[in-house]
Amino acid sequence: MNPRRGERLMVPEAEFQSYYDQPVIKPPVWKVPDVPAYLYLGGLAGASASMAALADATGRPSLRRVGRIASALGATASVGALIHDLGRPERFLHMLRVFKPTSPLSVGSWILAPFGSLAAAGAASELTGIAPRLGSVAGAGAGLLGPAMTTYTAVLLADTAVPAWHEAHPQLPVVFAGSALASAGGVGLLAGAEAGPARRMAVLGAAVELGATELMERSIGLPGEAYRTGRAATVLRAARALTAAGGVGALLGMRHPGSRVTSVLSGLLLNAGAATTRYGIFEAGMQSARDPKFTVVPQRQRLAERGAAAPDNHHH
Amino acid sequence: MTDNRLAGPLDDPTAEAGYPADHPERVGFFTDTSICIGCKACEVACKEWNLLEADGPLDLSGNSYDNTVGLGADTWRHVAFIEQRVPARDKPQVDLGMPGPGPPGGTSQGGDRDDRDATDVRWLMSSDVCKHCTHAACLDVCPTGALIRTEHGTVMVQDDICNGCGYCIPACPYGVIDQRPHDGGAFKCTMCQDRLGDGLAPACATACPTDSIQFGPLDELRERAAQRVEELHERGVPEARLYGHDPSDGVGGDGAFFLLLDEPEVYGFPPDPVVTTRDLPAMWRHAAGAALAAAGGIALAFLGGSR
Numbered sequence: 168m169n170p171r172r173g174e175r176l177m178v179p180e181a182e183f184q185s186y187y188d189q190p191v192i193k194p195p196v197w198k199v200p201d202v203p204a205y206l207y208l209g210g211l212a213g214a215s216a217s218m219a220a221l222a223d224a225t226g227r228p229s230l231r232r233v234g235r236i237a238s239a240l241g242a243t244a245s246v247g248a249l250i251h252d253l254g255r256p257e258r259f260l261h262m263l264r265v266f267k268p269t270s271p272l273s274v275g276s277w278i279l280a281p282f283g284s285l286a287a288a289g290a291a292s293e294l295t296g297i298a299p300r301l302g303s304v305a306g307a308g309a310g311l312l313g314p315a316m317t318t319y320t321a322v323l324l325a326d327t328a329v330p331a332w333h334e335a336h337p338q339l340p341v342v343f344a345g346s347a348l349a350s351a352g353g354v355g356l357l358a359g360a361e362a363g364p365a366r367r368m369a370v371l372g373a374a375v376e377l378g379a380t381e382l383m384e385r386s387i388g389l390p391g392e393a394y395r396t397g398r399a400a401t402v403l404r405a406a407r408a409l410t411a412a413g414g415v416g417a418l419l420g421m422r423h424p425g426s427r428v429t430s431v432l433s434g435l436l437l438n439a440g441a442a443t444t445r446y447g448i449f450e451a452g453m454q455s456a457r458d459p460k461f462t463v464v465p466q467r468q469r470l471a472e473r474g475a476a477a478p479d480n481h482h483h
Numbered sequence: 484m485t486d487n488r489l490a491g492p493l494d495d496p497t498a499e500a501g502y503p504a505d506h507p508e509r510v511g512f513f514t515d516t517s518i519c520i521g522c523k524a525c526e527v528a529c530k531e532w533n534l535l536e537a538d539g540p541l542d543l544s545g546n547s548y549d550n551t552v553g554l555g556a557d558t559w560r561h562v563a564f565i566e567q568r569v570p571a572r573d574k575p576q577v578d579l580g581m582p583g584p585g586p587p588g589g590t591s592q593g594g595d596r597d598d599r600d601a602t603d604v605r606w607l608m609s610s611d612v613c614k615h616c617t618h619a620a621c622l623d624v625c626p627t628g629a630l631i632r633t634e635h636g637t638v639m640v641q642d643d644i645c646n647g648c649g650y651c652i653p654a655c656p657y658g659v660i661d662q663r664p665h666d667g668g669a670f671k672c673t674m675c676q677d678r679l680g681d682g683l684a685p686a687c688a689t690a691c692p693t694d695s696i697q698f699g700p701l702d703e704l705r706e707r708a709a710q711r712v713e714e715l716h717e718r719g720v721p722e723a724r725l726y727g728h729d730p731s732d733g734v735g736g737d738g739a740f741f742l743l744l745d746e747p748e749v750y751g752f753p754p755d756p757v758v759t760t761r762d763l764p765a766m767w768r769h770a771a772g773a774a775l776a777a778a779g780g781i782a783l784a785f786l787g788g789s790r
């Protein structure tokens with residue numbers, strides 16, 4: 168066991184006041200699995216598109232193929248999950264009614280729309296063999312937008328009053344980027360003899376996903392507790408196990424690249440891990456929104472620090 | 484160009500939103516909770532005027548006389564009730580003929596005599612509402628443009644634009660706006676936009692029998708509120724304090740602010756709310772950094788050489 172954990176448990180429960188334990192903020196009305204799936208699929212699609220574009224540029228047709236298919240399927244399913252989550256799905260196109268730099272969901276929609284179109288065009292060309300040049304151009308375009316696809320969703324969560332998300336805004340994009348690399352690399356393992364780059368992506372991504380999640384939970388103060396308790400803790404434990412197992416599987420494959428079973432299994436584990444990580448982070452946010460402690464206590468501390476800095480600011 | 488577009492003091496959010504210089508003055512609410520009698524006339528008047536449905540089946544919450552529990556898609560005014568046992572005082576703070584402690588006909592009238600001799604029961608009542616923030620997170624994050632700043636400086640949802648994405652809901656630092664389940668759209672207080680246009684005060688302020696809810700130009704309300712706190716302090720109510728009046732607070736000051744008799748969190752308010760988009764530039768910087776690192780990581784994976 169980690170000795171730091173033990174120390175943390177010794178800290179007495181923070182005292183705070185609330186209105187009949189009611190939440191101060193409204194918990195998101197976003198649905199499961201829609202929104203966790205939207206987060207995971209967008210990341211998978213983004214990193215897959217970049218992988219496919221580089222595979223195209225370096226003459227790896229099998230890797231390009233799985234990458235393009237994954238990016239198109241991921242983007243389409245991500246849009247589908249987003250639409251399904253809307254309270255008024257028939258008004259989905261209102262997302263593109265304006266471009267609002269202050270809204271990560273607006274910015275994200277303006278990344279997702281061209282990305283999805285380019286990824287779909289690349290995959291269509293790949294599957295039909297029609298217009299391979301255009302397919303490459305579309306694939307390159309999707310590949311350029313890919314990295315943005317992996318992290319805008321982190322800003323989407325962080326730009327809320329939800330303590331476990333907002334306070335994690337420096338670390339969350341790193342977690343999401345790592346997780347996206349792991350899942351896309353996991354899909355790329357299916358490319359057989361050309362899977363080398365995907366394997367390295369998978370291992371790197373899994374390591375970043377595991378490390379950055381741990382770091383995030385530890386560096387955000389009290390809201391970090393929302394990641395270490397309740398359902399979020401259970402889900403994130405499962406996510407860690409899945410990602411670690413998938414990462415080890417991908418690593419073993421570096422020595423013995425022949426085994427298809429190991430590759431498929433590792434890819435599945437990595438993708439299950441990435442999806443579960445998103446779900447765990449989603450749950451942690453929900454928990455931190457439902458319990459007024461996570462809103463009141465850090466704000467109180469902030470006020471106390473400010474009051475100590477400028478004592479005349481406050482009455483009493 | 485305007486500074487402080489995302490956070491910080493902002494004199495005229497209406498002009499910042501693009502209205503011409505001759506726009507109407509910014510209006511707001513000053514809710515003086517020290518004279519609220521908990522009659523809920525505001526809740527009822529709001530429901531009536533805005534044709535809001537019941538929130539659900541009639542239910543008792545157990546939270547004193549508050550069975551509404553909180554603001555929501557169909558509750559745009561909400562009266563909070565807090566029963567506190569406080570040390571006995573020699574003089575009542577603000578005597579408005581408050582009802583006695585405990586539920587009517589309940590046991591607390593008889594029992595507990597020793598305890599009641601040593602303490603008074605203090606009853607805090609407060610009518611909550613959308614704060615019509617100077618920097619409104621709900622408005623900032625809305626991707627469709629459904630949420631707008633009105634010509635009166637208030638914040639309003641245009642129902643025909645809202646696609647029910649739900650983003651505004653966890654963005655609000657006060658937990659105000661919510662989704663109407665069977666409709667999918669987001670709803671909250673409009674400050675009776677339809678009445679404002681006709682030169683009328685909002686329904687809640689009109690119905691309030693004690694003037695606990697005061698409506699008017701925000702500047703005037705802020706002055707009046709400052710006087711009222713001073714007056715209460717002089718009358719021996721040192722715990723009176725304003726909440727949401729300060730243009731240098733985390734949301735640039737509220738269009739609807741309050742006089743409270745205890746810490747904000749006792750009433751269910753966040754003690755130090757901050758508009759989440761204050762940190763948006765930092766968020767995008769971190770996200771861009773991570774995206775570039777992801778691109779670099781993928782490129783490195785292809786440089787490994789072996790297949």
Ligand code: SF4
Nearest residue numbers: 613614615616621655
């Ligand atoms: S209180 Fe909440 S709903 Fe009202 S304007 Fe401010 S952020 Fe929007």
Ligand code: SF4
Nearest residue numbers: 625645646648649651
């Ligand atoms: S639910 Fe409606 S009002 Fe709220 S952010 Fe989405 S589109 Fe805007």
